[in-house]
Amino acid sequence: MKLSFCAHLHQELSLSWRNKSSVLLQCTFLVLASFLFPLGLSDLSTLETLAVPILYVLALMAFSNSFPQIFQKDFEDGTLTQLYLHPVSIHRIALIKALALWISHGLILVAIAPFLAMLLKIPMDLLPLIILSLSLSLLAAALIGTLAASLTLGSKNKFFLTSVLVFPLFVPLIIFGTHAPLSETWSPFLMLLGLFLLYLPISIWLSGFALREALTQ
Amino acid sequence: MKLNFFSPTVFLRWSKNLIPVGLIVTTVLLGIGLYWSLFLSPDDYQQGSAVKIMYVHVPAAWFSLAAYAVLSTMSALHLIFRAPMASLLGKASAITGTAFTAVCLITGSLWGKPMWGAYWVWDARLTSMAILFFFYVGYLGLYYGFDNREHASKMASILGLVGAFNLPIVKWSVEFWSTLHQKTSFMSLSAPSIHSSMLTPLLLMAAAFASYYGTLLLILVRRDLLKQKHQRQIQTDILNHIREAA
Numbered sequence: 001m002k003l004s005f006c007a008h009l010h011q012e013l014s015l016s017w018r019n020k021s022s023v024l025l026q027c028t029f030l031v032l033a034s035f036l037f038p039l040g041l042s043d044l045s046t047l048e049t050l051a052v053p054i055l056y057v058l059a060l061m062a063f064s065n066s067f068p069q070i071f072q073k074d075f076e077d078g079t080l081t082q083l084y085l086h087p088v089s090i091h092r093i094a095l096i097k098a099l100a101l102w103i104s105h106g107l108i109l110v111a112i113a114p115f116l117a118m119l120l121k122i123p124m125d126l127l128p129l130i131i132l133s134l135s136l137s138l139l140a141a142a143l144i145g146t147l148a149a150s151l152t153l154g155s156k157n158k159f160f161l162t163s164v165l166v167f168p169l170f171v172p173l174i175i176f177g178t179h180a181p182l183s184e185t186w187s188p189f190l191m192l193l194g195l196f197l198l199y200l201p202i203s204i205w206l207s208g209f210a211l212r213e214a215l216t217q
Numbered sequence: 218m219k220l221n222f223f224s225p226t227v228f229l230r231w232s233k234n235l236i237p238v239g240l241i242v243t244t245v246l247l248g249i250g251l252y253w254s255l256f257l258s259p260d261d262y263q264q265g266s267a268v269k270i271m272y273v274h275v276p277a278a279w280f281s282l283a284a285y286a287v288l289s290t291m292s293a294l295h296l297i298f299r300a301p302m303a304s305l306l307g308k309a310s311a312i313t314g315t316a317f318t319a320v321c322l323i324t325g326s327l328w329g330k331p332m333w334g335a336y337w338v339w340d341a342r343l344t345s346m347a348i349l350f351f352f353y354v355g356y357l358g359l360y361y362g363f364d365n366r367e368h369a370s371k372m373a374s375i376l377g378l379v380g381a382f383n384l385p386i387v388k389w390s391v392e393f394w395s396t397l398h399q400k401t402s403f404m405s406l407s408a409p410s411i412h413s414s415m416l417t418p419l420l421l422m423a424a425a426f427a428s429y430y431g432t433l434l435l436i437l438v439r440r441d442l443l444k445q446k447h448q449r450q451i452q453t454d455i456l457n458h459i460r461e462a463a
Contacts (some may be wrong), residue, residue, distance in 0.1 A: 151372045155362040164355045165376065168348045169383060172390035174412050195409055217368045
């Protein structure tokens with residue numbers, strides 16, 4: 001039986017739709033954390049300069065909550081082995097996982113970003129740019145997360161390892177993502193796009209390799 | 218005669234004689250280098266004797282980067298040629314590199330306190346050094362994070378490759394960020410031209426670090442190989458035991 005790209009993606013999306021707890025967890029984390037942050041400030045006028053970085057860092061942290069679990073369930077119940085035995089390329093499995101993660105988890109975060117921008121007093125005219133750069137950053141972050149998840153698959157301490165692996169790779173995303181809405185030029189957006197295009201082959205190729213090793217070890 | 222460095226037997230034979238030589242060379246170079254840099258080299262007219270931290274700090278920074286270059290090369294060799302020796306060399310390089318990066322960060326912050334008035338400054342070089350440290354921690358974490366040693370070494374080698382792609386990007390993006398933010402440029406980022414009375418001890422210390430790094434690599438890989446050999450010996454002993462009992 002052949003599994004087409006769209007059917008495969010649809011299957012992943014409906015799986016994450018049925019299992020909403022991780023989506024709910026990350027959204028709650030983001031909302032609560034950005035609600036608590038201003039309460040920690042003694043001088044609220046500093047919020048103006050801090051708001052955009054706070055939103056980005058919290059969104060990326062909330063997003064990375066779900067990274068350790070990306071392949072875990074499929075690995076444990078044998079779905080991954082079944083897919084591997086199918087005539088489905090292992091790289092496509094990784095690509096679909098990253099795409100599904102971005103659609104099911106990332107775009108939800110982007111969707112609640114306007115609400116958080118209001119809480120954090122970010123000027124409303126920045127909003128379209130923030131949405132654009134946040135969705136691009138989260139797309140690149142989904143690729144990084146897929147790579148980290150496939151590398152730590154079956155490890156003893158995968159929560160610690162995933163965060164250690166993911167944090168240094170987030171550095172360029174944080175830098176260009178937070179500068180993109182405030183910059184006068186489009187160059188940070190182009191940089192984000194470039195990062196995505198660079199991470200796409202590296203991450204898909206290497207996580208496919210790591211997945212095959214994990215399945216055949 | 219072909220010298221196959223990736224064969225464990227050849228490595229064990231060569232390293233047996235190389236390690237004592239390396240230890241002697243390291244001790245001599247370190248002795249001369251430390252004496253020269255601490256007692257013979259002049260104090261800086263601005264920094265006073267605090268400049269002597271440089272003789273440890275700068276070689277540590279150089280060799281933390283060199284060790285990552287070796288680590289990523291070994292990772293690639295391990296993944297391409299499936300050579301277990303390459304992974305052992307990569308791991309040994311990661312351990313030494315982590316130590317060098319830690320030394321570089323610690324001496325840097327101790328040097329920074331009297332010079333800049335703070336242990337930590339958000340500068341491009343410091344930040345990328347800290348990120349290099351996290352790459353090393355991630356590599357070693359993956360290496361020791363699995364029960365299956367072979368799988369662990371493969372995953373760690375993949376991370377070594379990812380780091381080789383990403384470290385230049387991270388470094389470059391951090392530089393972009395720091396040029397954007399650096400309002401107080403109280404330090405000259407361009408390396409000042411260095412007088413030969415300071416350059417000679419610095420190069421001596423660098424040579425000492427190089428020989429220390431090489432020797433440590435040999436010792437660590439040799440230890441791992443002997444450990445593996447020992448384990449195999451135990452396994453065959455047990456098997457023979459069972460066979461005799463049966």
